[in-house]
Amino acid sequence: MPTDFDWLALEVKYLDQAAAFYEELLDLSVVDRRSNVLRFATGPSALVLRRPTGIPRGGIHTHFACSIPASEYDEWWDRLAASLDVAEERFGDAKSLYCYDPDGNCVELGQRDVSGPGIDGIFEVALEVSSLARSESLYADLGFETVDRGTGRRRVRMDGPVALELWEPHLGIADARGGVHVALGFTADEPAALAEAVAARSCSTAETDDGCVIVDPDGHHLTLRRSA
Numbered sequence: 001m002p003t004d005f006d007w008l009a010l011e012v013k014y015l016d017q018a019a020a021f022y023e024e025l026l027d028l029s030v031v032d033r034r035s036n037v038l039r040f041a042t043g044p045s046a047l048v049l050r051r052p053t054g055i056p057r058g059g060i061h062t063h064f065a066c067s068i069p070a071s072e073y074d075e076w077w078d079r080l081a082a083s084l085d086v087a088e089e090r091f092g093d094a095k096s097l098y099c100y101d102p103d104g105n106c107v108e109l110g111q112r113d114v115s116g117p118g119i120d121g122i123f124e125v126a127l128e129v130s131s132l133a134r135s136e137s138l139y140a141d142l143g144f145e146t147v148d149r150g151t152g153r154r155r156v157r158m159d160g161p162v163a164l165e166l167w168e169p170h171l172g173i174a175d176a177r178g179g180v181h182v183a184l185g186f187t188a189d190e191p192a193a194l195a196e197a198v199a200a201r202s203c204s205t206a207e208t209d210d211g212c213v214i215v216d217p218d219g220h221h222l223t224l225r226r227s228a
Contacts, residue, residue, distance in 0.1 A: 001143020002186035002194070003227055005162040007039075008122055009048040009183035011058035012103045018049050021101050025080065026066075027118045042066060043114070043121035045162075048183075056221035062105045062179030063165070063172065065096065065124035067112035073097070076109050087174040098174035106176035126165040128178030129218045132156050134201070135166045138216060141197045161186060183221040191224035 012018040015038055022028045022040055028047065032039035036051040050058040068076060073095055080086050080099050087098040096110035114120035129135040136146060136156050144158035156166045167178035188194055191211035199205050203215040214222040 002161050002188045004187045005045050006185035006187060007046040007048050008064055008125055009050055009058035010062055010105055011052050011060050012049045015051060017102050042119050045122045056183040057181055059179035059182030061177045062182055063126040063176035064122055065108035065110050066119045067114045067121040067123050068109045068119060069114055069116035070111040072116060073111050089173050106174055122162060124163040124165060126167050126178040127182055127220055128169055128180055129166050132166055132168060134217060138198050138201050139164060142194055181219045185223045187227045188224045189227050191226055194224060
């Protein structure tokens with residue numbers, strides 16, 4: 001199983017416009033800036049924005065969830081609601097707010113047990129899949145564990161270094177959609193062994209200098225970097 005979640009990559013049309021949203025509204029810090037790529041720190045993981053200039057491109061209309069301290073929730077609501085359409089959902093005692101970035105990605109800020117201040121990690125990513133059974137089996141072999149199923153079998157939630165929501169095409173909370181050709185980065189003790197476990201059911205697997213890349217049957221890219 002992957003040991004840690006490294007990064008999530010999104011596709012954006014205009015880096016300056018996307019950067020303004022994530023820097024000015026969400027208070028994320030740029031840790032790497034290149035001509036076609038921006039990388040933001042989000043606590044223990046990173047958010048990568050890519051213009052569509054190569055493969056893997058990064059996900060489009062991706063729903064993902066970021067952790068915020070519970071005590072900051074009202075402050076974030078007031079801040080984002082001042083300029084965006086914001087929705088709210090409750091999960092037991094915890095609340096989440098939902099908004100959209102300039103490229104149509106649904107960003108969730110959820111109350112979690114984190115130190116902060118501000119966004120302190122990405123805890124969930126939704127992937128659009130064509131077959132729940134096939135995708136659930138593949139990610140189970142990578143070490144993810146099924147913890148919840150939606151009614152009508154439209155979705156499956158699997159826990160791991162980041163929670164993966166596997167969605168058949170539909171609109172979720174706040175009309176969010178699962179991401180298409182999402183790119184995710186992980187660390188793993190034995191990347192090659194994980195790639196071998198799912199090679200027969202993947203679109204492709206390829207070795208890299210420090211690990212491997214797995215492309216699942218729906219075109220999602222999983223980059224596995226060997227743990228230090």
